[in-house]
Amino acid sequence: MAARRAGQLALLVKVLTSLGISASSLVMDIADEKSVQEAAAAVEKQFGKLDVLINDAARLAAGDLVETQSIDEIRQVFDTNVIGTWNVTQKFIPLLRKSDHGRIVDVSSGAGSFGDPQYGFLNGALGIPCSGYGLSKLAVNGLTLKTAKELQSAKILVNAVCPDITDTQGAGMGRPVSENAKGVVWAATLPDDGPSGRFFRNGMELPW
Numbered sequence: 001m002a003a004r005r006a007g008q009l010a011l012l013v014k015v016l017t018s019l020g021i022s023a024s025s026l027v028m029d030i031a032d033e034k035s036v037q038e039a040a041a042a043v044e045k046q047f048g049k050l051d052v053l054i055n056d057a058a059r060l061a062a063g064d065l066v067e068t069q070s071i072d073e074i075r076q077v078f079d080t081n082v083i084g085t086w087n088v089t090q091k092f093i094p095l096l097r098k099s100d101h102g103r104i105v106d107v108s109s110g111a112g113s114f115g116d117p118q119y120g121f122l123n124g125a126l127g128i129p130c131s132g133y134g135l136s137k138l139a140v141n142g143l144t145l146k147t148a149k150e151l152q153s154a155k156i157l158v159n160a161v162c163p164d165i166t167d168t169q170g171a172g173m174g175r176p177v178s179e180n181a182k183g184v185v186w187a188a189t190l191p192d193d194g195p196s197g198r199f200f201r202n203g204m205e206l207p208w
């Protein structure tokens with residue numbers, strides 16, 4: 001596991017270890033190129049390769065109307081969601097190439113889709129504008145497709161997954177993480193002849 005907060009990571013490793021799951025962690029800020037480079041070097045030193053990369057970290061933008069959104073906040077959202085995801089993908093590709101079954105899952109959102117009937121651009125996104133966030137996820141979806149095509153010959157499968165509305169913060173909105181993580185795990189453990197360069201929610205294909 002990788003995240004910015006060492007204390008939180010240590011706690012999560014402890015929880016997983018107590019459940020009998022082998023886990024280790026490293027600190028990584030995806031918006032900081034040096035931090036990602038160091039994280040990739042640490043994984044290479046400890047494991048020599050990477051089988052699965054799940055790009056989950058993201059930033060939501062408050063308000064998010066085209067007319068009123070703070071430009072500084074839009075920059076930060078794109079810096080994390082798009083450039084950060086690109087940065088991590090780029091630095092870990094050499095390690096994924098060393099795996100026999102490399103997989104990349106970009107955790108995206110239906111808010112970054114044109115055609116998603118629930119949350120897409122053409123369908124209202126539940127009445128929430130999601131402009132900066134949605135546009136950043138639209139770019140993430142494009143990045144997924146470009147990466148998938150580039151890594152096709154290396155047989156690395158690259159897909160985008162919308163986890164659906166998830167109660168990450170325990171606020172009672174959406175399904176629990178344990179339910180919505182299943183679609184992400186599904187894409188992370190696809191068989192070698194599985195799809196690549198596609199967009200899914202709960203294992204069902206979504207329109208771009």
Ligand SMILES: NC(=O)c1ccc[n+]([C@@H]2O[C@H](COP(=O)([O-])OP(=O)(O)OC[C@H]3O[C@@H](n4cnc5c(N)ncnc54)[C@H](OP(=O)(O)O)[C@@H]3O)[C@@H](O)[C@H]2O)c1
Pocket residue numbers: 003004005028029030031032055056057058059060080084107108109110162163164165166167168169174
């Ligand atoms: N929750 C939903 O309903 C929903 C719906 C559709 C898609 N998604 C997508 O699912 C993913 C997970 O969402 P979530 O609900 O878990 O979001 P969240 O609760 O806001 O968590 C986002 C995580 O990203 C981390 N992060 C942000 N910037 C980072 C950086 N520069 N470097 C490293 N980590 C960074 C945050 O770390 P800190 O704790 O250090 O801030 C936080 O742990 C996201 O990609 C999101 O867009 C979520």
